Amino acid sequence: MIRIVVFASGSGTNAENIINHFNKTDKVVVTNVLCNNPTAKVFDRCEKLDVPCSLFEKTDFFKENTVLHFLQQEQTDFIILAGFLWKIPANLLAAFPNKIINIHPALLPKYGGKGMYGMHVHKAVKANNETETGITIHYVNENYDEGAIIFQAKTALSSEDTPETIAEKIHVLEQTHFPKIIENVLLSNG
Numbered sequence: 649m650i651r652i653v654v655f656a657s658g659s660g661t662n663a664e665n666i667i668n669h670f671n672k673t674d675k676v677v678v679t680n681v682l683c684n685n686p687t688a689k690v691f692d693r694c695e696k697l698d699v700p701c702s703l704f705e706k707t708d709f710f711k712e713n714t715v716l717h718f719l720q721q722e723q724t725d726f727i728i729l730a731g732f733l734w735k736i737p738a739n740l741l742a743a744f745p746n747k748i749i750n751i752h753p754a755l756l757p758k759y760g761g762k763g764m765y766g767m768h769v770h771k772a773v774k775a776n777n778e779t780e781t782g783i784t785i786h787y788v789n790e791n792y793d794e795g796a797i798i799f800q801a802k803t804a805l806s807s808e809d810t811p812e813t814i815a816e817k818i819h820v821l822e823q824t825h826f827p828k829i830i831e832n833v834l835l836s837n838g
Contacts, residue, residue, distance in 0.1 A: 650676045650725045650834050655732035656683050658766075660690025662730035662751065662822055667697050669827030676834055679722050682715065684734055710737050719743070726834055729788065730826070733765055736788050746796075748788040749833060751826050753818045755800055756784040760793030770811040770818070780804050781814060783821045785829045799829045 652670075656663045663681050670676045681694050681701040694701035708714035716739050719727070727740070729750040736748060752760060752769075759769045759781075773781045782802035787795035801824075803817045 649674070651679050651723055652676060652726045652728055652830075652834070653719060653722065653724045654678055654681045654728045654730050656681055656688065656690040656730050657685045657733045658688055658690065658731045660688065660693040660731070661819070662826055663690050664693045664697065665823050666728060666730060666827050666830065667694075667699055669831070671697075673831070676831065679724070682718075684709065684732070706734075709734065713739060716740055716743055726830075727788075728830060731766075735762075735792060736790075738790065741788070741790060746787050746837070749798065749830060750786055750788050750793075750795070751822060752784045752786065752793050753781075753815075753822070754784065755780070755782045755802065756786065756793055756797060760784075762792050764793070767811055767815065770814040773805070773814055774809065774811050777807070778805055781818065783818060783825065785826060798833060799825065801825050 654663045654666055667678045670678050678699055681690060681699055683690050683701060683703055686703055691701050704715055727744055727748040754769045754773065759772050780802050782800055784797055785799040786797045789795040801821045803821060805814065
């Protein structure tokens with residue numbers, strides 16, 4: 649069985665979707681969710697789904713090997729970033745080469761990089777009058793949003809779209825594609 653840990657920072661809708669998806673298979677299991685935000689709604693979602701969700705601090709992540717040791721102890725095969733906002737440190741990249749997957753709410757390489765997440769992305773897409781946007785699922789490397797692209801899905805935009813309606817369209821794409829693409833990658837590489 650392939651063991652994955654999900655990292656989240658916010659509401660946890662993608663984490664919940666991933667957990668529900670893999671609850672239907674005997675090939676992959678979400679063993680834990682790790683979160684860096686003590687007020688994140690992902691804790692409530694995980695409690696309802698009976699999946700352990702643990703809080704960790706910046707020191708645990710960037711200066712000490714606490715998170716790395718936890719992942720090793722859990723025999724983690726892959727890390728999935730589902731709305732996780734911190735840059736992944738070198739020790740995790742070295743321990744999990746091409747085993748950390750992220751989703752970004754735009755068609756990379758456009759609208760990527762530090763500070764480009766959530767509504768920041770959707771506002772920039774709207775400000776530039778883009779006619780399409782989408783999601784990018786990619787491997788994580790040492791730079792924000794620059795890892796090798798695994799999959800992209802697009803959605804058309806109109807002049808009537810607002811950052812909020814763009815966010816809704818992106819959410820649909822995330823919910824539709826992210827768990828399936830994760831499963832494809834895991835089963836072909838795991």
